[in-house]
Amino acid sequence: MPRATNAPLRPTGTMMPLVVLCILFFSQYGAVPIIVPYETQSTDNATNRQIIVDVHNRWRGNVTPTAMNMLKMEWNDEAAKKAEIWARTCNQFHNPASQRNITNFSCGQNLFMASYSTTWEAAVTAWFDEIKDFDFGKGPKTFGALIGHYTQGAWYNSRMVGCYEFECPNAEYRYYYVCHYCPAGNIEGKQFTPYKIGPTCGDCPKSCENGVCTNYCPHPINYDNCQELTTKYSCSKYPELQDDCPAHCRCTNNEII
Structure with missing residues (x-):
């Protein structure tokens, strides 16, 4: 699929495999x-x-x-x-x-x-x-x-x-x-940091229920470099990103991705 020279590349990362036997x-x-x-x-x-x-x-x-x-x-x-x-x-x-x-x-x-x-x-x-x-x-x-x-x-x-x-x-x-x-946990390279340390519900102060957040993003994370790409490039300007990185493009109201 051709790409203009100033367009972001389609994400090349993948979801990392599970590495911990459970x-x-x-x-x-x-x-x-x-x-x-x-x-x-x-x-x-x-x-x-x-x-x-x-x-x-x-x-x-x-x-x-x-x-x-x-x-x-x-x-x-x-x-x-x-x-x-x-x-x-x-x-x-x-x-x-x-x-x-x-x-x-x-x-x-x-x-x-x-x-x-x-x-x-x-x-x-x-x-x-x-x-x-x-x-x-x-x-x-x-x-x-x-x-x-x-x-x-x-x-x-x-x-x-x-x-x-x-x-x-x-x-x-x-x-x-x-x-x-x-979605799967125990992602390779991140398996020892299963969540973000900080005050309970610090990322969801208005959507907290007994210590857990209810403001989830319903869309998947398809590639591990989506955050990097959607920070650098605009989802509205490059609509292909909306297909490749739906969570990062569509969950823009403080939902937890």
Whole structure:
């Protein structure tokens, strides 16, 4: 496609791949087990979906250090369906990122396995408990410590979540929990800074709810150099940028991108 010499180049960056493996076996934790009937945890149940969302948002709104730009999570049916498809395979490892995508967004993934059926609150809490091993901006406090579940769950703009539990009768860890987060977190080169440090809701003082921001940008970030391009060039003057960088071109009223 020809370009005038004074036109900005089409973005050449890409969304960085996920680099942190996020698989957790419940046996690693010494807490007293919470055992519940498997069928009570179905995410076909609206109450369970709300519990998953609420537990995530409670953690997200109370991260340490505090976050200026942490978005409120909401349930996403398409993400949940992709999580279900993978959970039903009983393949207890990460599937290719391309299989997790939903309309307009890439998605991250947290996996949790247990030898007994536990609650969604227990599963999500186990992921977020990795905060104790995480040094913000630096990484794991000790070599080999798992932190990727936490950084994905606390990724500032991963505002959509969908989850599914499946019973895998032939697996050592019979109960398999899968959550997908969109847009994806744990971006290469940024995985140890999942959000912006500062006063709680500092970037959304008029759109803050229990420590999380509600002023999200609904458009995707297609390339990692969109901010640079849209700062240098005008979206209105170069309409191709609106297609390539919709979030940065269309969210201009202090929405969190």
